[in-house]
Amino acid sequence: MKHALIASLLLILIAIFLIPIMTQCEQPVTHAFTQGEMNESAAADLKKAELKMADLLKSLHLRAKDYPKAEKKLRAAQNAWASYRDLQIEALWPRTEANCYGSVHGFCILSMKTEFTETRIKQLEAMLSTPEGDVCLSLWP
Numbered sequence: 001m002k003h004a005l006i007a008s009l010l011l012i013l014i015a016i017f018l019i020p021i022m023t024q025c026e027q028p029v030t031h032a033f034t035q036g037e038m039n040e041s042a043a044a045d046l047k048k049a050e051l052k053m054a055d056l057l058k059s060l061h062l063r064a065k066d067y068p069k070a071e072k073k074l075r076a077a078q079n080a081w082a083s084y085r086d087l088q089i090e091a092l093w094p095r096t097e098a099n100c101y102g103s104v105h106g107f108c109i110l111s112m113k114t115e116f117t118e119t120r121i122k123q124l125e126a127m128l129s130t131p132e133g134d135v136c137l138s139l140w141p
Helices: 002-026 035-063 068-092 105-128
Strands: none
Touching: 035 068, 035 105, 068 105
């Protein structure tokens, strides 16, 4: 009788622990990406951010159309920013041997470029909308 009770308790404990594990295994994985899909997604995110940045730059240039020196400075600043972004990314992954960073390297570069671009977008947005009373922010024409 004592052995039957212990066996019954063991079966109940096994069922309690195994049923949640078995149901987890049966659930489909919905966010599984191949490396190629991850790269495509990262490239799409970068393109979206670059288009937004281009729109902001266009707006800034339109506002400064009567100020050629301001436009020239903005163009120079944007070129310097792009150089900085590219060189900083190269500094993060300095090795030049083929495939030394693995198959995820392209995804990492695209993600980092997107991060830099999103930061630049915030800077450009600040140039377009200086809040009243904040005398230290941009006085873009």
